[in-house]
Amino acid sequence: MDEIDARFPYEDRERCAALIDRGIAISPNAAFAVLHEICRPGRGVPVSADRLMEHLAYWRSAFKHPAADMLAEVAEAMIHRRDLPVEDVIGRMRILAQYPGLYAALVILYFSCDDVDERLEPVDAEIRNNWGRALDRGHQ
Numbered sequence: 001m002d003e004i005d006a007r008f009p010y011e012d013r014e015r016c017a018a019l020i021d022r023g024i025a026i027s028p029n030a031a032f033a034v035l036h037e038i039c040r041p042g043r044g045v046p047v048s049a050d051r052l053m054e055h056l057a058y059w060r061s062a063f064k065h066p067a068a069d070m071l072a073e074v075a076e077a078m079i080h081r082r083d084l085p086v087e088d089v090i091g092r093m094r095i096l097a098q099y100p101g102l103y104a105a106l107v108i109l110y111f112s113c114d115d116v117d118e119r120l121e122p123v124d125a126e127i128r129n130n131w132g133r134a135l136d137r138g139h140q
Contacts, residue, residue, distance in 0.1 A: 008037040010047035016055050017062075024063050031063050032071065032104035039075035040111060052079045067096055071105050074112045086120065089113045093123050100131040 009015040023034035038055045041047050056079065060072045070092055077084055093109050096102060106127060110120055 008034075008041065010041060010045065010051055010055070013054070017058055020055070020059050020062055028065050028099070029102055029104050031059075031065070032102055032108065035059055035071060035075055036104050036108050039078040039108060049079050065099075067099055067102065067105060070095065071108055074108055078108070078112055084113045086113050086115050086117070089115075089120060090123050093120070093127060097127045097130065100134045103128075103131075 008019070020031075020034050023030040035056075038052055038059060041052070053076070056072060056075055060068065074084065074089075074092065089109050089112055093106065096105055096109065099105075106124065110124055113120070115121075
């Protein structure tokens with residue numbers, strides 16, 4: 001994640017594909033961290049929506065996970081600067097909750113809407129707490 005955070009080489013297709021492949025090889029969470037960089041480039045990063053959609057298409061073709069289609073839809077909306085309805089995001093968060101440890105995917109969902117009433121906060125906290133307990137039980 002340190003290799004891509006705020007350093008994603010958006011204009012270099014080969015390096016992007018290699019980073020996508022590497023994230024996928026590391027873990028599902030790392031794969032979603034790469035998706036996060038694709039759908040939320042840093043402020044002032046000069047990259048077109050078309051280029052981001054190319055990277056998203058490659059990510060989607062290379063990554064197989066039960067939550068991948070759902071998050072790819074969210075990423076596409078974010079690339080096109082469309083906020084999702086808060087209720088839709090909460091529903092997606094609840095679906096994602098069944099896959100412990102996908103924190104990067106949860107962050108994508110969190111930033112996919114304009115939650116002025118902070119309705120996502122308790123859902124996000126509940127999921128993180130449940131994942132933490134599940135992971136703690138797995139290490140005992």
